[in-house]
Amino acid sequence: SVLAPLKTYEFSGRIDHQLSKNNTIVFRSFGEGAKTYNAGLSGFDLPSRAYNAQDSDATFRMTETAIISPTTVNESSFQYIRRRSKIASADASPTVRVQDAFTGGGANTGNAFNHEDRLELQNFTTLVHGDHQIKFGARLRHVRILDVSPGNFAGTFTFTSLDQYRNTIQHVAGAMPSQFTIAGGNPAALVTRTDVGIYALDDWRMRPNLTLSFGLRYEMQTNISDHGDIAPRLSVAWSPKGNGKPKTVFRGGFGIFYDRFSESLTLQTLRFDGINQQQFVVTDPAILSQAIFTLGGTVTNVPTVQTLAAFAQPQTVRTTAAGLKAPRTMQMAASVERQLPYNTTVSVTYVFSHADRLLRSRNTNAPINGVRPNPALGNIFAYDASGRLNQHQILVNFRSNISKRVSLFGNYAFGKAKSDTDGAGTFPANQYSLADEYGPASTDIRHRFVLGGNLKTVLGVALSPFLTYRTGVPFNITTGVDNNGDTLFTDRPSFGTVGQPGVVVTRFGIFNPNPGPGDTIIQRNYGRGPSFFVTNLRVSREWTLFDKGKKSKSGKVAQSSDDRNRTGTNSPFSAPAARGGGGDDDEGGSPYKLELFFQVRNLLNHTNGGTPIGNLSSPLFGDPVSLASGFGFGGGRQSGGNRRFRWEATFSF
Incomplete structure (x- = not known):
């Protein structure tokens, strides 16, 4: 194994200032960063494939709140997000890939970096008119990304077997790699995107126990031709008893929501336009035999891009389908919430979601019976919006403050979702x-x-304590062979029977990797991965420093009209309350506090396998070759889910 040390840091700060009696301004900044050594290694990688990764994320936010009148509050905010990441390869030599054995040489990522800057400006007004609380406003966002990615600029040699590699390093006559690929051209790409949203929402308190909310939102963005995304929202909240604090509340709502076409997808279409970068694939023995390989997985005498002009391949081009529209989701929800004894709240919610115009990829120049529609061009991978999804969910939540010393919370979710795409990178x-x-x-x-x-x-x-459990995640099962000649390995097998020639018997079923006409092809994401279980524990202790028993001077907090007109039955689509004013904290005692805590992630050190290999041609089919991640310190930065300990001290004032 190879050690992969990780260094992280976090920071945060806040300044509140009262500009006047009815105006406040708040400055906030927070962020985090990490540096990982020897990252990027997986099951078959040799240590030379490692690279060092560094990233940082900082957010600066300013919010100004003005109480214009006893019934009107306005809020303006500005936000800037700065993200930086870079990868430094420890070994700049070509990659040597021996299938199902090992991968040596350098990391084919090269020395890459990404600079991302995001700006957001937002203004909204909340006003109360009789039984109506009305909110309207607008949001403007802009992003700029500079990405330098010299992927495979050093080249990759591929051997189909360990014997082929062994014969090559022993200089057996005629022994050489099967293929050499290398990329060249401009590794840099720059993309910008601007989007705007305008919205209005009315919470109408028709009765003390009945609130109706309806709103409308309009969105548009650059980089696609879709400029008519109109999203209505409607919801209702009702309590059977109109007097006092309600113990039971029924809620229901319907809304339309849009996802933005990501700037990262636009970046791909700019980088792989067939001009900025060129890809070379060499299978000529006269070229392949010139390279010299060593037992340690290194290679010398590598052909350069300049000498391979004759081997230039028809370029794979990334495009966006004409008339592409932003993905759309129509969602309906109904819930009931009940207050129980011992300060316990329980809610049950049913959610139905139907999405259309979901993103996927298609090779629009794939061969038909061996002939491309446009023989002069190579693959054309187009992002299109033809996908769909239907999802049913039942959610049960509870929260209980049993006493001043004991509190519990939990939730259970039952879900069923079917779709014909899993995102922009999904090929049929x-x-x-x-x-x-x-x-x-x-x-x-x-x-x-x-x-x-x-x-x-x-x-x-x-x-x-914190416990999480879920059942297995679906994964796709493929033949591992390009059966239909579209240059993609997304072909799925058909169902087979015992004794049928060529079938593969697995714990997921019996499959025929060479289906014939009329055979029933298995559905997408037919396999199920392992379940996930983890238990975390946090132990903490807080001290108040320099406490002499004095009480701070109570300051008056300017109350917004929203605070004086609460319905008590907020709808699922209602906006957060707008607050204004400010003042001294009414708490007594010293403002200086010290907290020490000890945290254990995956307390029981339970092994949670990642997504299994879905390639039927692989000897590792059905087995996870990595651990599930995403719950370690630093979130997604962690490559494994083993038990982790963390000690921390926090001083606040």
């Missing part, structure tokens, strides 16, 4: 027929369960 098995693509979505996780709480013990020590 047949580029010219999508009929067989509708199957379990990647989000089709049947059961999820979360349980947590807080227990205050002796000496002020707080224990906070």
Whole structure:
């Protein structure tokens, strides 16, 4: 194994200033960063393939709130997000890939970096008129990304077997790699995107126990031709008893929501336009035999891009389909919430989502019976918006403050989701027929369960356990062979029977990797990965420093009209309350506090396997070759899910 040390940092700060009696301004900044050594290694990689990665993320935000009148509050905000990342390859030599054995040489990422800057300007007004609370406003966002990615600029040699590589380094006559690929050209790409949203929302308190909310939102963005995204929202909240604090509240709502076409996809279309970067694929023995390989996985005498002009391939081009529209989701929800004894709240919610215009990729120049529609061009990978999804969810939540020392919370979710795409990078098995693509979505996780709480013990020590469980995630099963000649390995097998020639028997079923006409092809995402279970624990203790028992001077907080006109039955689509004014904190005692905490992630050190290999041609089919990640310190930066410990001290004032 190879050690992969990780260094992280976090920062945050806030300044509140009262400009006048009715105006406040708040400055906030926060961010984090990490540096990882020896990153990027997976199952078959030699240590030379490692690279060092560094990233940082900082947010600066300014918010000004003005109480214009006793019934009107206006808020303006500006936000700037600065993200930087870079990868430094420890070994700049070509990659040597021996299939199903090892991968040596350098990391084919090269020395890459990404600079991302995001600006956001928003203004909204909240006013109260009789029984109506009205909110309207606008948001403007702009992003600029400079990305330098010299991927495979050093080249990659491919051997189909370990014997072929062994014979090559022993200089056996005629032994050489099967293929050499290398990229060249301009590694830099620059993209910008601007989007705007205008909205209005009215919360109408028709009765003390009945609130109706309706709103309308309009969105548009650059980089696509879709400029008519209109999103209505409607919801209702009702309590059977109109007097006092309601113990039961029924809610329901419907809304249309849009996803933006990501600037990262536009970046791909700029980089792979067939001009900026060139790809060379060499299979000529006269060229392949010139390279000299060593037992340690290194190679010398590598051909350069300049000497390979004759081997230039028809370039794979990334495009956006004409008339592409932003993905759209129509969602309906209904819920009931009930207050129970012992300060316990339970809610049950049903959510139905139907999405259309979802993104996928298609090779629009894939060969038909061996002949491309446009023989002069290579692959044309187009992003289009022809996908769809249907999802049903039942959500059960509870929260209980049993006493001042004990509190619990938890939720359970049952879900069922089917779609014909899992995102912009999803290719169908047949580029010219999508009929067989509708199957379990990647989000089709049947059961999820979360349980947590807080227990205050002796000496002020707080224990906070947190448990998470979910059933397996679907994964796609493929033949591992390009059966239909579209240059993509997305072909799926058909169902087979015992004794049938060439079938593969697995714990997921019996499959025929060479389906014939009339055979039933398995559905997309037919396999199910392992379940996920993790238990975390946080132990903390807080001290108040320099406390002499004095009480701070109470300051008056200017109350917005929204605070004086709460309905008590907020709808699922209502906007957060707008608050204004400011003042001294009414808490007594010293403002200086010190907190120490000890945290354990994956307390039981339970092994959570990642997504299994879905390639039927692989000897590792059905087995995870990595651990599930995303719950370690630093979130997605972690490559593994093993038990981790963390100690931290926080001083606040």
